[in-house]
Amino acid sequence: MSTFHRYQISHLQQLESEAIYVLRETAAQFRNPALLFSGGKDSIVMAWLARKAFHPARMPFALLHVDTGHNFPEAITYRDDFVTLIGARLVVALVQDSINQSRVAEEKGPRASRNKLQTVTLLDAIADNKFDACLGGGRRDEEKARAKERFFSHRNDFGQWDPKNQRPELWNLFNGRKHEGEHFRVFPLSNWTEMDIWQYIQQENIPLPSLYFSHQRRVFRRDGSWLDAETGFANPQPDEPIETRTIRFRTVGDVTCTGAVESTASSLDDIVAEVAAARQTERGTRADDQRSESAMEDRKKEGYF
């Protein structure tokens, strides 16, 4: 019995070890990979794992931030501190540049969001920097179209995903071969759940943006979640009164489509307890997924994260 127990590892160790393996395969199989970094908790955990995977050397990836310009200021401050902490190189691609170059047109109306425009900026940044693989923090438990993603996900020369024609992925043998102009999205956190992410942040004591913790904020109600009214990027309508609430964010992204939940969870312990009891998925507060039943699938096919 003792020999058996000696070689047992926890589920977090298994997930960590798998993610590090995938990160190292990415470094080994591609010439110029980038790690997509949004300042959200999943990309934070992924960058943390990348630091570990190549320690004591620096990670062989640039961090790529596709910046809609509609940021929470806390997220940008955090981003710059974190990049310094883990010793990485940051590349920022601005959606505003894509708008100025008329590559995309700003959405109109009270619900205008730059979320969808990011896809063009991302694909341009991939082409301009000659990135041949982009590491993403996507998890299969997040959304049903993501449940079918591979660790190594092939993208054609238009950056598109073809879910009906994916390469089979067996054991831990990843096939990253591609033709000129094609690239890969790689998802080291594929097998992690939201709970695993939080437990890992807790175990590793990873610093997070303050937005994830309970705080008072001026917000307004739309489609069942609270949207920020402080940064000025989301436009409350006359029938959407602004009030002050005690909230926190379960995901951090573009201000216009990231909803908050009412919460008093002010520590990692509180958050883990809250996540365990949650009856709504974290993407339930994401307006971008609620546009239609297959919103995520459609965006992914176009080349979204």
Place this chain on the structure above:
Amino acid sequence: MDLLRFTTAGSVDDGKSTLIGRLLYDSKSIFEDQLAAVERFSQKRGDARVDLALLTDGLRAEREQGITIDVAYRYFATPRRKFIIADTPGHIQYTRNMVTGASTANLAIILIDARKGVIEQTCRHAFLANLLRIQHVVLAVNKMDLVDYSEETYERIKADFSDFASRLENLVEMTFIPISALNGDNVVDKSDAMPWYKGPTLLYHLETVYVRPGENHVEARFPVQTVIRPHSDEWHDFRGYAGRVAGGVFKPGDAVVALPSGFQSRIKSVHSADGDLQEAFAPLSVTLTLEDEIDISRGDMIVKPNNPPETGQDLEAMICWFSERPLSTRARFALRHTTREVAAIVKDVRYKVNINTLHKIEDDLVFRMNDIGRIAIRTSAPLMFDSYAKNRITGSFILIDEATNETVAAGMII
């Protein structure tokens, strides 16, 4: 808490998606917004009741046509265990998907429709689980409500399946459970309708079954993924070999050999970002440093001198063929094995297997999509390998078509 990876296999309409929906729903892994979305869709389509199968249908074509495309991965947890389900569809490209799902699983659930009993597909699923060396198989006899919860029917299915399974070469541990996924009998809660069944519910079995670790902790195997050389003053002399242990245990001081070069050294440290470790074993990702400066790069393997793997350029293997284009002998492929990639030629097709009858096919040796059989391969450079029976990591490979870059076959070394 530990982790159990399992795969589910079933034929069309045997209620597999309903079963998974039921496991997720009854274990409270379904969130309100997910359930609300499914209710909306079920209503729109005019279903008589909420279709739990919709919880697992991800893509638009799947929801519209009521089918499943491709392997999907699901996650749920109970206070006892965390689970990863590889959910494989029953119709299109069946074998390819099941082999993919089974390659990372430690347990397989095979669904049997109680009205139909053991059919060809059941045997095919059992054969594949066996081929992929899944040690635990659960036979979930579903739709018991449609056979009046008959003990006799259940016992007959059990006997039929056991008879078939006795012909499999690598006999596995089998557990039979009578269920109704639609009504929830014996899935999470014990059924009142089958007092004659004294065994566990499906979920209780999944939570408590002792799963032998899939890893090999005897023969030491460390395929090198990448070499770590920090160009910093603090770590000036550091030269580490990063990889994930594929077998055995590595400790500082252990004598090791690097293959294929054959250079010998000793382990200086087992490095991790959190400090040096006392030992490393599968499936941990670590970085090894050695006492001597020897030339090691990606694709090499660090092993121990007393139990080395086989080294050679000729392999005998069982393969499953995935491509729409048939396999022709003399065809050239890229072969990926652990972290090593070499060119390979299929020298000979020994036989194919009729996976419904387990008979060898020797008069038609052309591999078409979903065919399984034995081949002989010659590689351009030596591989360091074990039989798949001994080690799932060092005993498996994939073949890649060099023109299309598609993964065209999965191989298990004999």
